[in-house]
Amino acid sequence: MFAFTAMAMLMTPQVAAQEQPVEPYKVDPANAGATPFAGEGMARAFGGQDGIRRIVDHFVTANFADRRIGEIFTNQDQVRLRRVLFEQFCYILNAGCTYTGRDMRTAHKDMGVQQGDMNRLVENLQAAMAAEHVPFAAQNRFLAKLAPMRRDVVER
């Protein structure tokens, strides 16, 4: 077992640090699935790009480690997810980024996400935002941007 793991590590030394290629798609900030906030208030409430990056890292780590939804994330490209999710949050919060990822329907196609999974993901995000001391009202304002995306994420 150990030998196998060691060998696998030798054979793919950069596996954890490099993004895997995805099917080609048209890059468009509209893929983020929501229009950005106006003004700088929300970006400030989230601690600017540094705060957003810590929130996304915390959030992604929690999702991969999650007892219920972790399974859905296993074997997905964590490096890419951290990058594009940061872009998406930063773009929507008007903190000075553009979004280069896929649209929500394509990104979550055939993933079999259930409503309970979505709620758990929201709870993980709430925990990540709370850890950065984002005021609750601002957390909810951000969730208001994400809530309509449910139809592209959850299988009916």
Next chain:
Amino acid sequence: MTAPLRIRIAATAGVLCIATSAGAQQLAEPGKLLLTNGIGSIEGAAGGGLTPWAVIAGNATRDGIGVQASATVAEFKDYDFQVAGISVGAWDRVELSYARQRFDTNWVGGALGLGNDYKFDQDIWGAKVKLAGDLVYGSEWMPAIAAGLQYKKSLDAPIVRAVGAQQSEGADLYVSATKLFLRWSLLANVTLRATKANQNGLLGFGGDKRDARTVHPEGSLAYQVSRRFAVGGEFRSKPDNLGIAREDDWFDAFAAYALNRNLTATVAYADLGSVATVKDQRGVLFQLQGSF
């Protein structure tokens, strides 16, 4: 006790602990977000305290079946009031509920010739169907919409008839629209109820003044302070069918706290106005609600 036995007991206890905590974790699987199944309304349906919401009881999502139970005690100036309710919510779509209400008249019972501490009791069977929309997700302006029915049966038929009620049982029909407006952290509910219940049925149905259902608006507004904590207010307009006992609209202000996924505590200050000939019935209501 011999040492090996003691060890064995300790080990068994340890295993039991692990087993129960694993079981509790299973039960604690996320379903709905905290507070989004409402509390138990006084008629058993999930909602606010005074009015049903377009939410389905229990923690289950559209992929499961959940249960919710609540116990409510209230003390008003001259009366006491208790409710025990249980409801089952299936697939975040259908809800069936039962509640037993008990209204203790204390000294007023004596004054009305019923005897001190005379108690009015009522059974309420409810059904609710969510027709469209969602409380939290989907379009920002599209509320969850539900329709429901509450069949109520007074257990004091001779008395409520003597008071002037035309029937001792009856059915309320309602539609509710409820939305959590995340951008303001504000939950709003509007319910329209067709009813001829006197004091929600405790004093029977219909009266000398009128014996037909009329439509009455009810509403709730709640501000979500945190994931666990919400404060708000409610009102409920009511018919006034009985000549001898004027009836007023109801109001309350409440604070609800989700201790965890399974337990929500609510306190409210309620103003019922005039009840069974005695005015100014204000008081405090406390509820513990469990949901799975």
